[in-house]
Amino acid sequence: LKYGTANIDWVALCEVFRLAPLGTREPEKLKLAAMNSHTVCCAYADRRIIGFGRALSDGEYQSAIYDVVVLPEFQNRGVGQAIMEALLEKLPKNAPVLIYAAPGKQNFYRKFGFGNLKTGMGLFPNPAMSRAKGYLE
Numbered sequence: 001l002k003y004g005t006a007n008i009d010w011v012a013l014c015e016v017f018r019l020a021p022l023g024t025r026e027p028e029k030l031k032l033a034a035m036n037s038h039t040v041c042c043a044y045a046d047r048r049i050i051g052f053g054r055a056l057s058d059g060e061y062q063s064a065i066y067d068v069v070v071l072p073e074f075q076n077r078g079v080g081q082a083i084m085e086a087l088l089e090k091l092p093k094n095a096p097v098l099i100y101a102a103p104g105k106q107n108f109y110r111k112f113g114f115g116n117l118k119t120g121m122g123l124f125p126n127p128a129m130s131r132a133k134g135y136l137e
Contacts (some may be wrong), residue, residue, distance in 0.1 A: 005034050020069045040088040043079050050074045053083040063091040064098040102132030
């Protein structure tokens with residue numbers, strides 16, 4: 001695992017998202033999002049990017065984890081767990097950490113102690129699409 005954004009092949013990383021499948025990302029936008037993140041962690045196999053995750057934080061009160069992704073052929077091998085552990089290690093202790101989980105992936109995050117929010121809400125630019133994808137009730 002490596003922290004930071006140095007030497008990331010953004011086009012290859014966007015392909016990881018597509019294959020996972022977690023949708024499409026644009027290399028320049030993903031790079032900007034990662035560079036503006038508190039913590040970025042990448043997993044590699046033979047110099048090939050196989051996993052990624054990033055976190056936002058204000059450094060004191062709140063943090064959020066986004067974009068945890070692993071190539072399908074490396075899933076269920078501990079790569080995602082290692083990325084999550086690396087991100088959580090760098091976030092402030094004793095402060096809430098939120099996560100935006102893909103539908104059906106909630107059990108993976110429960111292993112780290114995450115639970116469903118009773119009051120969580122989201123404002124999406126395309127609510128109909130977000131409902132269709134299972135992100136909104």
